[in-house]
Each structure stands twice: as structure tokens, then as C-alpha cells.
Amino acid sequence: MADSDHEYSEQGSDDDIPTRNGTGRAGAPRGRAMASRPKGRAQAKWEAAASSNWELHEGADGSIEGVLGGLEEAGKRKRLLKDTTPLQRGIIRHTLLILDLSIAMIEKDLRPTRHLLTINYTVGFIREFFEQNPISQLGILGMRDGIAIRVSDMSGNPNDHINAVKALRGMDPKGSPSLQNALEMARAALYHTPSHGTREVVIVLGALLTSDPGDIHDTIKSCIKDRIRVSIIGLAAQMHICAEICRKTNAGDENSYNVAVDEVDYRELLMSITTPPVVRSTDTEAQRRNQAALLMMGFPSRIVEEKPTLCACHGNLTRGGYLCSRCKAKVCNLPATCPTCDLTLILSTHLARSYHHLFPLRNWVEVSWARARQKGSTQCYGCLAPFPHVPAAEERSEHNGTRAKRAEGASESSRYECETCQNHFCIDCDVFSHEVVHNCPGCQSSAHLPGAEEEANGVEGESDAMAT
């Protein structure tokens, strides 16, 4: 599908997952090679990732005492310093997670076993997925004995999935997996999903084989036709067919196939899928043809009634529910479509959960000692934790020597500054604000934002802040 757009899509997804690409391979010429055939590559992706991890350790390892704290902070920040450029993302997602339940999952290279670890991680994945994509749908399939089995149906309720996945604990992995069967079943499950949502399949594959009843290439073709994107996480080694599936279903982009190096890597790979996918230009064109992009929605309020009345959706007697904003029909659960007037009814809180993808909090910058002295900050603006003391000006040169060894990304003064409100924060608040609250405590607590005002006045406060 639309081979002319390789350049664009590669660009887009590079921005999407910079943590993997930034360290993995910064090679320029790969765009072309990737689109045609992955064979010419010098090094497999996971090998590159592994070796670059190793380099990172060596590079920063000067003296241990100073570096350790820095490494920890740098690690925390590395996760933070991702995309703050807003990209268009498919926020209404329909995702099928396919777990390998074949004999290969008994392997103990990931502790305790691949199977148990996968179940644990999947529970976390489900929670995170619905946290990040509240109006999306998820379904779970399994591959064992050469067939695909349905673990849980497409639904928007995380607890259903979690219970179903937990029930897998008692089931021993058996037989061999079949990618074709799994993909076909996923395709059938995604067949009815509306066109304004994405259709995604995530496969966790522990085995190094797939035992298929027919030609998997036909299945891949029909997946492409159905706009299904497949991403695969391998647990053992790279397989050509997986790379091919991912490449073909993602418009030539191969970043969606990854092999987990260890437990941590596995978890990161799985969790990175919870971020809504970037919408590619080809997709938008398809979307434009298919759907009205401005949806009319109702935000009904909940009512409680003295006497039970019938709900319009199921005809059950309920006390209370939600009244459709347009026709006042009573529905018992949200999100729903009003059975009477066909209005989409949704809780505004469902929508609001996705806003932080829309308005990401800007990354905070490291604070040099000079800047810390200038601002005179002695404690974190958010949590009131004290900062390390600012050394006097003359001590500075000597400090420079040791501080230079702190890992890249960590601030020498353990302070991090929001450029908008120019307040200083500790690393914990930095992580917390960017990953959990998505608010800056400083910007929200003051009507006067020096950073924003400077920017508005055209003063070069921005460059100042960058320099320090």
C-alpha cells in the first residue's frame, strides 16, 4: 500500500520512539535499505541495542561515587526526554494482543519463565493501555497447539482482560504457534471496528517457528488490505517472517518488530505500545475518505432516581443512569451510543485522559550551579525536598572536575528547571510531573510566568535559559 510514502512514515516513527532509535542506530543510509530488504544490514537490531547499552556503561564509568547517583538520574530522565512535539496520533484504537502459549514459552531465559513473565507484564500492559487509551478497545488471543485461541473478547473493560490473562497462569504452554491462524482470527475480530479507529495487532512471540496451515503471505496481504498494523515482540531471536509481516503492514517501517534482550527491555517494548500510534499520511487520506472527522458527542450527567425505571439500552429496571443530552433517554453505562437518537455518549473524563498526549508537558532543562545560584533555589518547588547546597563561587572550578563525570542527562546541581515558570524541581518531581500528572506544578500555581512573559516580550530569555 502506497509505496511512495516510505520516507514520510519512517520520519514519523523515528520521532515516535526515539529512545530505541537514538541509542540503537543513528545510521543515515538505512532508510533505503530498510524499504527494500533487511538483509544488507550489518547488525541485527537487538544486537545493536545490546552493544550500545554496554557502551553506555563503559563510557560513563569514571569514578563510581559521583557517577552512580548521576546514572540513576540520567536513567530516569532518559525515559522522560522523549517526544514533546505533538504528533497526530490514533487515539481511538482497536488492538488485539496475541500471546504465544506454545512450548517455547517454558524457556527460563526470562525469569521465572517466559510464560509467567509474559502474563505478569501483560497485566501491567492492560492497565497501562487503558490508562493511556481510555476510549480504545482491547482483545487478547493466544497461540498454542497450532491454532489460535480466544483469551478475551474485544472490550473496553480492563478487568475482564486481566482476569482472563490471570487465568492463563494455570494453563501450561503447549504445542507450536501459528502466526497465520492468529492473524486470521485477529483480522476477523477487527473486521467490524469503525474506520476512524486504528486496527492494531501486537504479537508476543517466544517461538522461532510458525506452523501454518496455508500461505501466510496471503494473510499478510489481507491484513494490509484491512489496514491492520502488526507489531511483534520477539523473545528469542529475529525471524525473517516477523520482520516481513511488520514491514509490510506498517508501510515499510520496520521499527515495530523488536526482539527483547532481557526482562527490562521486554517490559519497555511492551509498554511503548501503549502510546497511541502516530497516524501516517496514507492513513489520514484513507480516513478522510471514510469518515467525518468532527464527531458530535454528548456528555451526559449521572442521575439518581427514587424509583427504578427502564433503561433505553437494555430494558432493565435501574435506579439511576445517564440521560442522553439530546433526547433524555436513559442509558445505564457509558460510553455508549444513545439507542434513541444515535448520539455518541461519553464521559468527558474519558476524553480528558488523552489530553496529555495532545498537550505534552515540555521537558525541563538541567540547571547549572551558576543558574542555581542566580535563582537561589534551596528546595524543590513541588515537594519541598531540600536541594544540595550551592557551592560558593570560588569552589566552582574544583567542582567542575567532579561534576563533569556525572552521567549525561543528569543535572550537576540536582535541579531541573521548567523554562516557562523558571522554578526548580528535584528529579523525582521531574519524573512524576512528566509521567503521572502531566502538569508543571510551577506553571499551574502562578498567574505570572516569567518564562512565558519573556517569550512574549521577545526578550531572549529562552536562549539564556538554554545557555545556563
Next chain:
Amino acid sequence: MNIVDATDRTEKLDEGEAPSLLTIILDTNPHAWALLTESLSLSKAVANLLVFINAHIAINHANRIAVIASHAERAEWLFPALARSQKDSHANGVHGDGEDMEMQDGEAADSDGPSLPRDDANKYRPFAYIEHVLLSNLRRLMESTTADALSSTPATMIAGALTLALTYISKQTQALPSATTSAQFNYSDATAVAGGNEMSGDGAKSQASMGLSSRILILSVSGDLASQYIPIMNSIFACQRLTIPIDILKLAGDTVFLQQAADATGGIYMALDNNSRAGFLQYLMFAYLADQAARDHLIMPGEGEGVDFRAACFCHRRIVDIGFVCSICLSIFCEPLQDNLCLTCGSHLSMGNYGQKPVVVPKRKKKKRRALADGGADTPASDRGTPAP
């Protein structure tokens, strides 16, 4: 005093109740309080609040308290106190003369927070300390409020106060259970606190439940918070993740989002009117003093009422119950856009079937009749086809 507390009692308490951190966000917007002077003045409310705080402290010796003022144009800590130097620089920044940011470190060292209260043999010392710090900070906050600053913003910084409270809570929670490094890392993977500890093994969960349980109480007096819709929502979701209930005691005004906050996080929402406002302390003590563990066994007030779930539109900050939502970025607009461009993400939006009549029953009947009387003579003209959804 500390010696007394550290005797054999500690052991017993550690097994039993987990300490709880109560973060109170006091809306100190002078406009709103001015309207309430007849029924409940700010000074009276603070006096009542102090009694409530003392009660909270008295329940469990390890209980903690934090108070944040959500003022007209900034949110500020009332308790615990800021270290002096930053506060001064902050206050200066607010006044607009940001030149003398440089603070000598000596000052910060010798005056760590406000001066201690006079020793009073008749008062439990933590009570006296909290009262002193809170009142002196509140007084300073009020003194530093200028008239023109007030005239510019009638709002209150609830979102900022919530965010400050959350950062403080997260730090305190991390610090309290002799935190292993893994516990520190955990919350950044977002599921950890909200029961996601199974990820790192089921053993960690019980430990987490023994830790600090936190809750937030917002005493709200001002209305309209629509301009802070997104930050407030973000804070609400953070609370949801961290299982921190947000209790709301509404003294005046009408805000949609605070009710949603209480509903989403499992907190208590109560609104007082002119008559019931006099019983402020009683409401505090009876409805809000119970901590999360106790609430499981109580029937809490405010349950069984409807919740207003309307949203604020992004274009005019109006509160709407029917909105237009961009399917790409989920921005809410109160009316169809003029040039079909989303104001937030700039993508082209076709208005699809807006204005189209809803699919009503007669059309369906046509379909049925046609199916039934397929060979029949007088089928109504069926060249229109079935209506597409």
C-alpha cells in the same frame, strides 16, 4: 515528647493503622470569601479548620498534614513552611521586580522556616506549631496580595495547588516505607501505585499498602474553573492512578470539575448552603475526618447523588453537554467549526452527518416491508437505499 512517643507504643501502631497524610487545599480567593463574610468568614473558617487538623493529628501520632493555599494568582504552601530564601525570591517574583533573585545562603541556613511559637504548657506542641506556621504563612500571603493583582484575576489556582499537593504526596509516599530502590522506580511505570505492583512480584503489594495513605481535601469557595480544565483533569487522573481520594467541601460557588474529581477518585463531595455553612466544623469532623480504611465501614455522605459530567469546550471555555469532538485530537468544541479546521491540531475536519436527521423508525419499517413483500406490487420507491450509519 518524642521520647514518650517512641516507647513501646510504636510497635503496636506499626502493625495496625498506617499513617495517613491529609493535604488540605484551602481556597483563599479574597473575592469569594468577601461574599461569605456574613455566614462564615475566612478567619472563622481557618479557626475551625485548625480544630479539624488537630483532630487529624490526634488520631494517629504518625499522621501528617500539609496545607496549601490556592490564592487568586498563585498557589502557595501554608504548611509545611518553605525554606526562607526561596519564598522570598518567589514573593519577589510575584511582585514583578525579579532583580534581587540572588539570596545569600547564610540567611537560608539560620532561619529555616518561620520562627518557632512561644512555648505554651497548655497546648500540645505539634498543634501549636502547625497553628503558628499556618497562621503566619496565611497572614504573609494576605499581606503580599495587592489590590491590582486581585482585580486582574478573579479565579483561584486549584490546578496548581492540586499539582503541588500531588508532588508532595508522591515524595512523602516514596520516603516513608523504608523505600527500596525498586519502589522508587516503580511509580514512573505508572501502574505501580495503582495496584500494578504485581508486576514486580506480589510481595511488594502488601508492603505498599502498609505505607502512607494520602488524601486531599479541597475547601472550595470560588466558582468557574473552566480555564484550568486540562490541568485539573490531569491531576484527577494522577490521583486516580495513585488511589488518592479527593474530598471536596464546597462552601460557595459552583464548579463542575470538582464534583467530577470527587466522583472519579472516590472522594466525598458536599456543598454547603447559607444555612448549613455555620456548621462548617461539624461537617468537617463528621464527613471528612475518617481516613480511607475507616471509610470502607461507613456510609459516606454525598453518595447517591447525581454527578454533573459536562465538559468545558476548548474554544470558548463554555460548559457544554453536547459537544463536537475532533476525532484526531479529541478536543471538544461547543459549535461546529467555521472553516472546518480543528483549532487544536489543525487537521481538516469534515462535518459529516451533522444536521442530518436521525435515523428514525419509519425508515426501518420501509426496509422491513420491502423484505417481506419482496414481490409485492406497491412497495414504496426503494431507490434511496438503506441509510448508512
